[in-house]
Amino acid sequence: ELKVEQNPLFLSMQEGKNYTIYCNYSTTSDRLYWYRQDPGKSLESLFVLLSNGAVKQEGRLMASLDTKARLSTLHITAAVHDLSATYFCAVDSSLRGGATNKLIFGTGTLLAVQP
Amino acid sequence: NAGVTQTPKFQVLKTGQSMTLQCAQDMNHEYMSWYRQDPGMGLRLIHYSVGAGITDQGEVPNGYNVSRSTTEDFPLRLLSAAPSQTSVYFCASSSPGQGVTEAFFGQGTRLTVV
Numbered sequence: 204e205l206k207v208e209q210n211p212l213f214l215s216m217q218e219g220k221n222y223t224i225y226c227n228y229s230t231t232s233d234r235l236y237w238y239r240q241d242p243g244k245s246l247e248s249l250f251v252l253l254s255n256g257a258v259k260q261e262g263r264l265m266a267s268l269d270t271k272a273r274l275s276t277l278h279i280t281a282a283v284h285d286l287s288a289t290y291f292c293a294v295d296s297s298l299r300g301g302a303t304n305k306l307i308f309g310t311g312t313l314l315a316v317q318p
Numbered sequence: 319n320a321g322v323t324q325t326p327k328f329q330v331l332k333t334g335q336s337m338t339l340q341c342a343q344d345m346n347h348e349y350m351s352w353y354r355q356d357p358g359m360g361l362r363l364i365h366y367s368v369g370a371g372i373t374d375q376g377e378v379p380n381g382y383n384v385s386r387s388t389t390e391d392f393p394l395r396l397l398s399a400a401p402s403q404t405s406v407y408f409c410a411s412s413s414p415g416q417g418v419t420e421a422f423f424g425q426g427t428r429l430t431v432v
Contacts, residue, residue, distance in 0.1 A: 245423045291361070308361040
């Protein structure tokens with residue numbers, strides 16, 4: 204059974220600081236997703252990581268994937284208040300490769316950036 | 319661009335009542351899924367479909383039924399609502415493939431069962 208663990212669950216940080224959110228998963232998967240959710244809103248896709256060593260960056264966010272360690276990280280550089288949200292990682296549960304839309308989510312990390 | 323549309327946005331049910339949560343997408347996506355989101359538990363997969371006429375169970379299917387008669391629509395039915403089904407429900411759609419194929423989510427339905 205595929206399990207996805209995210210930590211920390213809550214992160215309070217000051218503007219301008221750096222931090223990393225970790226996402227571990229228990230079985231082999233060839234695709235990992237990061238989503239952002241604002242309070243009361245839907246999920247917004249941030250990154251899709253498809254292969255070992257994949258690194259993607261968008262603004263102050265950078266995501267990476269290590270399939271051998273079954274670990275993905277979301278690094279936040281010089282945080283700003285607008286990044287305050289809940290961040291989820293999700294792993295596609297397909298064992299055959301390719302996207303199936305059968306996502307197993309981590310519990311989420313609530314990020315609060317203080318001015 | 320409509321994307322994934324869910325109705326209603328909010329619903330209050332009494333225990334034992336039935337209802338259908340609607341989900342429609344206009345992106346011609348083959349794959350559609352239903353998730354529920356509860357505090358501290360992330361999103362959990364209820365049911366999913368890989369095409370019209372094909373559905374299967376996810377992590378937490380008990381108490382829910384689905385059918386997929388068209389590519390566009392994937393309704394979720396609660397036959398006899400229970401307080402444990404109080405949650406926020408999200409529908410998602412995507413295309414299959416080996417490339418970058420992310421799931422697109424609807425705006426959610428907040429359901430309260432009293």
